[in-house]
Amino acid sequence: MPSALPLADPAPLDGLLPASAGLDAASRDFGVYLHVPFCRVRCGYCDFNTYTATELRGVKQSDYASQAILEVEAGGRILADSGVLPRAAATVFFGGGTPTLLPAENLVRMLQAVERTWGLAPGAEVTTEANPDSVDREYLDSLAAAGFTRVSFGMQSAVPRVLATLERTHDPERIPLVVQWAREAGLDVSLDLIYGTPGESLEDWRTSLEHAIAQRPDHISAYSLIVEDGTKLARQIRRGEVAPVDEDHQADLYELADELLDQAGYGWYEVSNWATDAAHESRHNLAYWRSQDWWGIGPGAHSHVGGVRWWNVKHPSAYADRVLAGHSPAAGRETLDDATREVERVLLGSRIREGLAVESLAPAGRAAVAGLIADELIDPRHAFAGRIVLTLRGRLLADAVVRRLLPD
Known part of the structure; x- marks a missing residue:
């Protein structure tokens, strides 16, 4: 089952935010x-907050869009009543789960509610995740006609044996077809891959990378497999049924990904993400890494506005009860202090290619720069120009870099 929600302060039923949330919102x-x-x-x-049909406790998928729309509409009122400057949505992202299990018209209705409530900024990026076996040409055409601009397919691997270990159900041979349909609909395309699955060899991973690159998507994500406590895979590893994940092997797989993607014309812009050019980077995910504001709609969704973070109740039935009663579905929230916000700024900002300004660091962080250059963890050219940008070795050891940049 999904992991537990974090512990924090209770959230008010009316969802109103403290005055601090609105400070400098225009920026x-x-x-x-x-x-x-x-x-x-x-x-x-x-370990995501997702549910199969047998886990829904009477909740109907067919009712979900209407419930989410209630939260969208309430969100607009809450921000206005909290005195937060109204801003049109620069990005909209449908994630899951599998958003495309819902009929296309449901996703369209939800997007229309966002536009009615907050508006869409000119050139807004509108993305949905999709499993390759959950869409057809007509579905993608419907999304594009309604204003979606981007689709991110969960490819994960091109090797059937690896997909079987992950318990993914799609046929890898379907990838070229769905990419073609998305292209013909006018959508930008991202492919998501996972590396380090138990039993995955370097050649298996090369096969997946080459298959993904051959489709010429605009964007490729490659995430290392993390074995989360409480998952079926964690139990299989604990019982010795599946080999444990080898971190050294994962590093070799990452280096191969960076090599092949670079050769194919993809540039890294975040530790796990590559794009053909800056125009095709995920603007929504960049907003997370830059600590911008976002409202998360749905069970278990997290939100952040002006240093105030909150998260919704997790189960769809509890979520439905809250929004149908006119209450905020937030289960808890926290207001980040200056020290925590600085840690997050360094932690997230160091992961992206634009990096961090050296002068923005505390004295201890600035003092660490020379050692990070000597250890080949940050790019010396960028460092001498005043920015912290990770090298390939630094990306593999990003957490260690952050620890050295932050004061004790």
Whole structure:
């Protein structure tokens, strides 16, 4: 089952935010994340807040769009009543779960609610995640006609044996077809890959990378498999049924990914993400890494506005009860202090290619720069120009770099 929600302060039923949330709002972008918590099957490695049909406790998927729209509309009122400057959504992202398990018209209705409530900024990026076996040409055409601009397909691997270990159900041969349909609909395309699956060889990973690159997507994400406590995969490893994840092997796989993607014309812009050019980077995810504002809609969704973070109740039935009663679905929230915000700024900002300004660091962080250059963890050219940008070795050891940049 999904992991537990964090511990924090209770959230008020009216959802109103403290006055601090609105400070300097004009300097920050605003995005909307819509969580669709449904999957046909639960993959063995998955720790996301998702539910199969047998786990819904009477909740109907067909009712979900209307419930999410209630939260969107309430969100607009809450921000206005909290005195937060109204801003059009620069990005909208449908994640899951599998958003495309819902009929296309449901996603369209939810997007229209966002536009009615907050507006869409000119050139807004509107993305949905999708499993390759959950869409057809007509579905993608419908999304594009309604204003979606981007689709991110969960490819994960091109090797059937690896997909079987992950318990992914799609046929890798379907990838070229769905990419073609998305292209013909006028959508930008991202492919998501996972590396380090138990039993995955370097050649398996090369096969997946080459298959992904051959489709010429605009964007490729490659995430290392993390074995989360409580998942089926964690239990299989603990019982000795599946080999444990080898971190050294994962590093070799990452280096191969960076090599092949660079050769194919993809540039890294975040530790796990590559794009053909800056125009095709995920603007929604960049907003997270830049600590911008976003409202998360749906069960378990997290939000952040002006240093105030909150998260919704997790189960779809509890979520439905809250929004139908006219209450905020928030389960808890916290207001970040200056020290925590600085840690997050360094932690997230160091992961992206634009990096961090050396002068923005505390004295201890500035003093660490020379050692980081000597250890080949940050690029010396950028450092001498005043910015912290990770080298390939630094990306593999990003957490260690952050520890050295932060004061004790």
